Amino acid sequence: GQSLEQPSEVTAVEGAIVQINCTYQTSGFYGLSWYQQHDGGAPTFLSYNGLDGLEETGRFSSFLSRSDSYGYLLLQELQMKDSASYFCAVGSGNTGKLIFGQGTTLQVKP
Amino acid sequence: DSGVTQTPKHLITATGQRVTLRCSPRSGDLSVYWYQQSLDQGLQFLIQYYNGEERAKGNILERFSAQQFPDLHSELNLSSLELGDSALYFCASSVGGGVRETQYFGPGTRLLVL
Numbered sequence: 001g002q003s004l005e006q007p008s009e010v011t012a013v014e015g016a017i018v019q020i021n022c023t024y025q026t027s028g029f030y031g032l033s034w035y036q037q038h039d040g041g042a043p044t045f046l047s048y049n050g051l052d053g054l055e056e057t058g059r060f061s062s063f064l065s066r067s068d069s070y071g072y073l074l075l076q077e078l079q080m081k082d083s084a085s086y087f088c089a090v091g092s093g094n095t096g097k098l099i100f101g102q103g104t105t106l107q108v109k110p
Numbered sequence: 111d112s113g114v115t116q117t118p119k120h121l122i123t124a125t126g127q128r129v130t131l132r133c134s135p136r137s138g139d140l141s142v143y144w145y146q147q148s149l150d151q152g153l154q155f156l157i158q159y160y161n162g163e164e165r166a167k168g169n170i171l172e173r174f175s176a177q178q179f180p181d182l183h184s185e186l187n188l189s190s191l192e193l194g195d196s197a198l199y200f201c202a203s204s205v206g207g208g209v210r211e212t213q214y215f216g217p218g219t220r221l222l223v224l
Contacts, residue, residue, distance in 0.1 A: 042114075092166070095165050096208060096209060
């Protein structure tokens, strides 16, 4: 089966950089995705890593190391609006099925 | 706004009842997914349809069923409801049905079973 681990909570100040780690165990690897969810809202796609390395999208970057079964989401120049839950998810088979981690709640303080 | 619509937004019902949740995917998207989000279980994948056919299945209970219609909208039927079925149910859609596809989530249906 698949399982993912990520920290439950992270706190940082406005303007800072924060890294949210995700380790996974899967039978077969089909990519690591990151989603953001504001309280009570719909999850929103942030990034996808299918191969090792860094993917950058504006203030957000995501990294993957398949040999370490590890990835992270890096958020730079934090803003108050970045306060949300962040989920890593792995693909299960070559379908759209995603297995989500339990989520990391990020609190950005002034 | 992702372009995915879900109705109803809120649903309150009693144990033992049956409800139907409806989802309309973004225009042009062929794949629809259903997820359940509860406080203790996080986001759980239930089922995926692609162009009317079941594509992938998660730990969906036998009391739950879904289908995708020719116009690509989807319905999730929950029957013999239990208190533990209270959760937020999300529908998502994507253009294709593969693992690299970005999934666009709807606003969700909040189900409360009393």
